[in-house]
Amino acid sequence: MFRGIVLALVAVTMLSSSALAGGGSGGAKKDATIKVSNDYSVVQQSRIGVILDQTNDQLTAIGNAANPETAFTNAGGKFLTQGEIATFKVKAGNHRITVVDANGDILKDTTKAVARNKTLSVNASTL
Secondary structure, three states, X not given: OHHHHHHHHHHHHHHHHHHHHHHOOOOOOOOXXXXXXXXXXXXXXXXXXXEEOOOHHHHHHHHHOOOHHHHHHHOOOEEEEOOOEEEEEEOOEEEEEEEEOOOOOEEEEEXXXXXXXXXXXXXXXXX
């Protein structure tokens, strides 16, 4: 009898500890998402790069790197061909979105807000 009570208490303790450790669905909040689509026509821009939250100095350093494409992707940037979509997981708030052409020249540069647990979908050509 005593052994049964001890096993029951151990089972209850294990169940409650997993809920307190985040095993439940109640307390966790999702981050936000930004999706940028390359809606340029192939004639306008067959390939673009999208990067978030870079300062002007960081963008200049990427452009001046020995291999700018590698520097761009290492900094979190993504290259898109026409029709592709880049997805970025971010914290809620304001984010700078920069779109560059194949030469690294800035096509669009703007700041957009995204709320927690929401997805902001934008077209590169109309940022």
